[in-house]
Each structure stands twice: as structure tokens, then as C-alpha cells.
Amino acid sequence: MTDQGADAAGRTLPLRHSDDIQGDILAGFRKDHETVLLLRFPDDQRPVRKWLRLMIPQIATTRQVAAFNAEFSAARHARAGIDPAGLSPTWVNLSLTYAGLKFLMGEEPFPDTTLPGVQAFIHGAFARAEINGDEGDSAPDHWLFGREDQPVHAVLTIASDEQAQLELRASELRVAAARAGLTVAFEQVGATLPGDAKGHEHFGFKDGVSQPGVRDFDRPDPRDPIHVDGKPGTRILPAGEFVIGHPKLTGDAPPLPDWTRNGSFQVVRRLAQDVPAWWAQAGAARRQLEQEGVELPPGTGTEWLAARVVGRWRSGASVAHNPNTEPPTKPGAPDDNLISYATDENGHTTPHFAHIRKTNPRDGIAGDFKNADTRRIIRRGIPFGQPFDPSSGAGHGPDTDRGLVFIAYMADLAEQFEFLQQRWINDKDFFQTDAGHDPVIGKDSDITLKLDTKPEGKKLHFAQFVRTEGTIYAFAPALTTLRDLAGR
Structure with a gap:
């Protein structure tokens, strides 16, 4: 088998070895259970910085997640498609909203920047609701999170294949946040659908079929190098379409502050179905x-x-x-x-x-x-709620909350997510x-x-x-940036 960190010609894929880019951006968590915690900071920076210093070692890196996913896929292939036992880590990702970044920096994060994508991030999803088609029952006044009167500073994504492991880690993270004076503004739990519906969304269709490949991360097909090896039709795009500071299809990355390098803008939405x-x-x-x-x-x-x-x-x-x-x-x-x-x-x-x-x-x-290709985003969604099946009893009827926890990463909120919408x-x-x-x-x-x-x-x-029931715009910084913020 070819080394998962190299292409078929033996050329290295450097982004697979990144200990700076957070996991779930390029290397998806791909877990059966997920909890998203939306956190609000207290007024004092000092306990928040201490909390962040304790969080950083728990954050998954691209190297860790990519290596695990390769090992898991190889073991599953050897077992004729059966998931291997004993391979079930719990991953954590941390992103910050504009308010959270400004709080930790103590200054304007984007001085003299008028790029549309940055302006979208600064204004936030609440102010951009009309652009995204969020009106009527989807209007932000009805949202469960993301309203102007519900400030959010940080987003924790916790993912595991074992529900008990997920609940334990989420509990530990809630306790650590509370000790530092942080409060949970909202908590969203998601899980893949059971049985034959695994990998499908609630309307019943297989989800996540079309994802972009990423240059220097995904192995190109040696016979068709514009596509990912083993995934016909999955086009390989420059990393700068999704991660800040890398080349884009249109050339060099736009000018952004140095602290944004190896980070990615994130959209978190709750979509009820x-x-x-x-x-x-x-x-x-x-x-x-x-x-x-x-x-x-x-x-x-x-x-x-x-x-x-x-x-x-x-x-x-x-x-x-x-x-x-x-x-x-x-x-x-x-x-x-x-x-x-x-x-x-x-x-x-x-x-x-x-x-x-x-x-x-x-x-x-x-x-x-x-x-x-210039509008592609990397999606990491997961369903929430029980499948619609009235014959299965309580919790499966038409009035039960169900839908999709939509999470996506990109380099430009305006030119990618908002353009699509x-x-x-x-x-x-x-x-x-x-x-x-x-x-x-x-x-x-x-x-x-x-x-x-x-x-x-x-x-x-x-x-x-x-129906949109909440939206947050956030930024998943590189580990280097998070260490700098924690040490200021």
C-alpha cells in the first residue's frame, strides 16, 4: 500500500502532516456522535486565557486525524467493510467568533481590512440573514442561537464514535469552561442515523457525496491527477480555497493578518427538516x-x-x-x-x-x-434528532425536532458560503x-x-x-495562533 502521507509517485503531501491546522478542516472527524458547545466568555480575560492554555493540548491536529482516518480505513478494508474494534478516539476542534477574537486580542483583529469575506465575519450571521435567505420562519428573531442578544465567543466541536466517550469528554469540557467563568450559550447534539440510514440525512438521501479534494493533502489519482485517488469526480483544489495563507485558484491568497495563516472560516447552522x-x-x-x-x-x-x-x-x-x-x-x-x-x-x-x-x-x-470550483466549501454536517418513523413510537413522529447540524469550512465567507446561498x-x-x-x-x-x-x-x-434555527460565523485558528492568544 502507498504511504498515506505521499502520492503514488512518492511525493509527500505536506498538509497531511500539519500540526498547526486544526483537525476537521482538511481531515474530517467523521464520527458517529458529535456535540457542539457555543460558549460565552466572562468579562475578565485572565481566566479565559488560562482556560485556552488548558484547551490547546486537547485540540486535534490535521496530522492526528489524517493518520487515524488512514489507519481506520485500512483496518476496515481488511475486515471487508466492518468497523474495527478499539479504534475510537474523541476529537475536539475550537473556533472563535469575531467577538471572541477581539476579546482575546484586546484590539481590532482585522485593522484596515475591507475584504467582503472579512466584513461578513465582522458583521456576523445575524446581520447577514437576508443575504443567506433567512427570512420568515427562518428569520434570526426565531433563532435558538446566534441572535444579537445572545453573544457567542467560542465554538467547541467534540466528536466520537462512542456516545459514552462523547458524553464524558463533553462533560469534562463543560466543567472546565464553568471553572473559568465561561457559560454555555447553546448545546447541540448530533448523531449519524441508525442502521441502513447511516450516512444519510433525514429526507433519506445519502449525504456528503460531493466534497472537494485538497492539493497537498489528498492523494491524486496517478492516471487522472485532477481527481482524488479512488474517488472519481472528486476534483483536487488548491488548499487556499479552504485554509488561509495558501495559494488559491485565482493565484496568491488575499492580504490578511499573519495570525490568520493556517486557519479557516467556519459556518455553524442548525437546519430543521x-x-x-x-x-x-x-x-x-x-x-x-x-x-x-x-x-x-x-x-x-x-x-x-x-x-x-x-x-x-x-x-x-x-x-x-x-x-x-x-x-x-x-x-x-x-x-x-x-x-x-x-x-x-x-x-x-x-x-x-x-x-x-x-x-x-x-x-x-x-x-x-x-x-x-471557486465556490466550493468543505462540509462536516451531522444529523440531529430521531428518524421520522411514527411506527417506532415516541420521538419519531412529525413533531419531533430533527434536521442537520451544518458545519462548513472555507477561506472566504462572502465569496463561498454567502455566494452559494x-x-x-x-x-x-x-x-x-x-x-x-x-x-x-x-x-x-x-x-x-x-x-x-x-x-x-x-x-x-x-x-x-x-428552516434555519441558528447560525454562527466563526474562525478556526491555527494552533500557533491559539498559543499566542493564550499567552498574551
Whole structure:
């Protein structure tokens, strides 16, 4: 087996060995259980600095997480896909909001900086709600966290494969924070869904299929070096798209203070999902097509329409490669991610409104990937709440809280996360296509379903059944920066 710290030609992948970049940014925690603690600092800096000094040794590094993930994957492969016993560390990541950074620095963190992404960070998600489409039931006045009257200074992400280990570490961290005078402003617990639903979100679709690869971290395929080895279609992008201080697709990184190097901007969102309402809506739209005499492929039902709304079938198989029927699942097969929209310009196969096309148009913009690649983010979400299954008893009904803990990392909040939200997800005229909003996570709108049998398109109304219940903008500093902040 090739060394996980080198590519197929033996060239080192230096970012895999970083003890400065925090874990979960490039090397995902990928755990079954997760707790996010939103913390508020007291007025006195001294106990907070002491708390930070005690926290730093507990923070996972990229080197630690990458090495563990490689060992775990190799052991799992040797056991024919069964998780190995005894490999279950608990990881911790720490990020700071603008208020938290300013508190610890005792001065303006970004002097003389007018970059849009930095301004987004300074103003915070509450002030940027309209840009992100957070209105109506998703308006920040309804949020559980992130409101202006609920200051947050730090975000702790704790992840483990064992719930008992997670609860123990989270308890220890809560006690340590309390001793330093910090208070928990909000606590969010998440866990992968059980059984065959593991790796899927609450609507039932496989999640996290399309993630970007990172140059000098992910091993390129020796036969196709623009893609990650063993992951066809996973494009390798410069590290500067996600980590500050490294080259970007457009060239050198923008000028930011030295302390930001090897850090990453973070978005934390709580997205509530109304599962029965969303599926009822998909079923009603499918019946509308039938009642209005729209000619559809034989045997197509609600699952067919829902797959077009998402751009994938529940298994993760793409509509682009499997237009009308979900293929059998092949254990061990790579994700269906080698997708092109260049030959589907009119959106007859994968609609322009499809969630995966809205959030990653790939080569569907002017026939190349460049525009889409500059908007990519690294997602580290995990579901919260029990699956919707009324037959399973209490806690599984329609009124139970459930949804997604959305966590993402990027180098520019404005040009990546906010651009996705405003210009693609919630743009009705997505690339002059009259597509409508993203019917999975976007605002209410009409969408235009185009078919070979009806090229002019058919309007269907989709209401919003994913509700924002809180958002935080934070920054995950390098370990070097955290040590400097703790020692000031």
C-alpha cells in the first residue's frame, strides 16, 4: 500500500502532516456522535486565557486525524467493510467568533481590512440573514442561537464514535469552561442515523457525496491527477480555497493578518427538516404532473420526482447517470460523482433547480469547472434528532425536532458560503434558466421542470420545509495562533 502521507509517485503531501491546522478542516472527524458547545466568555480575560492554555493540548491536529482516518480505513478494508474494534478516539476542534477574537486580542483583529469575506465575519450571521435567505420562519428573531442578544465567543466541536466517550469528554469540557467563568450559550447534539440510514440525512438521501479534494493533502489519482485517488469526480483544489495563507485558484491568497495563516472560516447552522411535509409535497407535485397529462417515463412515481429535486436517488446514485431508475447498490463502489452537466445544458436530465446542481454546477457554467470550483466549501454536517418513523413510537413522529447540524469550512465567507446561498440556492433565475429556488434548502418558489416531452417546462410550486434555527460565523485558528492568544 502507498504511504498515506505521499502520492503514488512518492511525493509527500505536506498538509497531511500539519500540526498547526486544526483537525476537521482538511481531515474530517467523521464520527458517529458529535456535540457542539457555543460558549460565552466572562468579562475578565485572565481566566479565559488560562482556560485556552488548558484547551490547546486537547485540540486535534490535521496530522492526528489524517493518520487515524488512514489507519481506520485500512483496518476496515481488511475486515471487508466492518468497523474495527478499539479504534475510537474523541476529537475536539475550537473556533472563535469575531467577538471572541477581539476579546482575546484586546484590539481590532482585522485593522484596515475591507475584504467582503472579512466584513461578513465582522458583521456576523445575524446581520447577514437576508443575504443567506433567512427570512420568515427562518428569520434570526426565531433563532435558538446566534441572535444579537445572545453573544457567542467560542465554538467547541467534540466528536466520537462512542456516545459514552462523547458524553464524558463533553462533560469534562463543560466543567472546565464553568471553572473559568465561561457559560454555555447553546448545546447541540448530533448523531449519524441508525442502521441502513447511516450516512444519510433525514429526507433519506445519502449525504456528503460531493466534497472537494485538497492539493497537498489528498492523494491524486496517478492516471487522472485532477481527481482524488479512488474517488472519481472528486476534483483536487488548491488548499487556499479552504485554509488561509495558501495559494488559491485565482493565484496568491488575499492580504490578511499573519495570525490568520493556517486557519479557516467556519459556518455553524442548525437546519430543521419537516420530513413528512417535504415528501407529501413531492408526492403532490408528482400527481399534478399526471393530472395535467405531462408525459413521463413509464413507472415513475414520487421517488422519481424527489430524485430530480435532489439530483440523486436515495442511495447517492446520480440522476445524471441513472435518469429514471435507481440502480442496485454495489458494496465498495466509489461514490457516483464523476458527473458532467455540459451535455445537459437545458436541464432535461438533472434539472437546473436540483439541489446538487444548484450548490455545485460543475462544468454547467460555460462548459468548465472554474466558476464552480471557486465556490466550493468543505462540509462536516451531522444529523440531529430521531428518524421520522411514527411506527417506532415516541420521538419519531412529525413533531419531533430533527434536521442537520451544518458545519462548513472555507477561506472566504462572502465569496463561498454567502455566494452559494444568495446567487445560486436562492436565485430564481439561476444562470438565466428560470429554474426557481433550490427546492430542498431554498426559499418558497416555483420551479421549472423541463423534459424531452415538454421542453418549455412545467411549473411546480415547492414550499420551504428546511428552516434555519441558528447560525454562527466563526474562525478556526491555527494552533500557533491559539498559543499566542493564550499567552498574551
